[in-house]
Amino acid sequence: MSETESLRVGMIGYAFMGAAHSHAWRTAPRFFDLPLAPRMTAVAGRDPERVAAAAAKLGWDSAETDWRRLIERDDIDLIDICVPGDLHAEIAIAALEAGKHVLCEKPLANSVAEAERMTAAAEAAAPGAVAMCGFSYRRTPALSLAKRLVESGALGRIRHVRAQYLQDWLTDENAPLTWRLDKSKSGSGSLGDIGAHIIDAAQWIAGQHVTGVSAMLETFVAERPVGGDFVGLG
Structure with missing residues (x-):
């Protein structure tokens, strides 16, 4: 860390x-x-004008057009990864190998193999290096209370957990295709994007781990508009 007791974020x-x-x-x-x-030292994006505008609007001190520059910079302690899932592993591993702390958005990776490589990089990182995934719902008061109730024994033995994640911004069949609906970029799509929160929260509150999975999946909107044309998602 810097001598001023700040955490310099990229x-x-x-x-x-x-x-x-x-x-x-x-x-x-x-x-x-x-x-x-926290010191908002630099933000990275591919488009020079747009990332510069984002830096000014969001409060970052500087902007870069290549994420590798953030990792190379000596004035950055932590790398905050807020990009599509297909980029998570490469960036996180490079940052950890460079001695940076890492905060990575979920889903952590698009495959088990990628996640295992990221875990290995975190375990091999310099002493004191912190690597974490953004499971922000652990910080909500309601879930914190639920965890305390379980740990206190007030709810008895936990035999069943039922969870729902209600989000409607892609229910509109005319909403355009985004990277979140592109399997090559998002991996398991909404299952990994918001289902990851459910799985983490359930395990965290119950103090138990999922050991087996059975599921039924359905894509309700099979086509999305792209540039005026509809593209199939099958």
Whole structure:
């Protein structure tokens, strides 16, 4: 860490999740007593004009057009990964090998093999290096209370957990195709994107691990518009 007791952050990606993370980095020290003061040092994106505009709007000190530059910079302690899932493994492993802390959005990776490589890189990282995934729902008061109730024994033996994640922004069949609906970029799609929160929260609250899985899947909207034409998602 720097001598000023700050945590110098470099964030990769500045769209939907990048904007949310930027808000969190700006406001967290104003609500909580933190051991280190986050400094929003640099944000990276491919488009020079757009990333520069995002840096100015979201409160970052500087902008880069190549994520590798963030990892190379000596004035950055932590890499915050807010890009599509197909890029998570490469960036996280490179950052850990460079001695950076890593905060990676979920789903952690698009395959078990990628996740295992990331885990191995975290285990081999320099002493004190922190690698974590953004399971933010662990921090919600309701789930924290539920975990305390389970741990206290007030709910008895946990035999069943039922969870729902209600989100409607892709229910519109005319909503355009995004990277989240592209399997090559998003891996398991909504199952990994929001299902990951359910799996993590259930295991965290119950204090138990999933040991087997049985599932039925269905894609309800089979086509999405792209540039005026509809593209199949089959």
